[in-house]
Amino acid sequence: MTIQQKNKVLVLGFLGMLVLGYFLAISETVALKNNYTRLKNSERLNANIPQRLKALEQKEVHYDSLLKHYQITETSLQNNLLQTIDRYAKDHTIKVLSFKEPHTFQEKDKNTYSYAFSVSGDFAGILGLAYQLEQRSKFGMIASLDFEKKTNYRNGSKSLEGHFILQLVQ
Secondary structure (H helix, E strand, O other): OOHHHHHHHHHHHHHHHHHHHHHHHHHHHHHHHHHHHHHHHHHHHHHOHHHHHHHHHHHHHHHHHHHHHOOOOOOOHHHHHHHHHHHHHHHOOOEEEEEOOOEEEEEOOEEEEEEEEEEEEOHHHHHHHHHHHHHHOOOOEEEEEEEEEEEEOOOOEEEEEEEEEEEEEO
16 A cells, blocks of 8 residues: 555545544534523523413403403493493483494404494594593504584584494404
């Protein structure tokens, strides 16, 4: 064998030993290191479970108090919405003209309920009802509020009507 052939065998043997060493020792070490890192991350995530559980219990108490405050019971949302509108109408001298059946639209995994109703009264009262429903009672989002000025030609009186569409996504 010549010196060049010996050098080639030596280099190939060295590279072969590196590959063999990687597969026998280093790959196991890398796999164990990755497993260790994954377990440490899991431990860190699971370490604050009692604190998260306590926070969730506090949220449950808060939401129960909100349900009690807004007088939302186990009855249907439509019934609760109608009760809220009726209470507001009595307090602010507006009149409920119509309350239609909800329209349901399903998209992917979400249902959208649209409640259409009409009231009559002064501008401030109707606008206050919109604020009450959307901001205070948190029933949903006012998708549409249309004002219409009506004239009664029999007695010459004028009134303002508000046509609401309230949407709730669940």
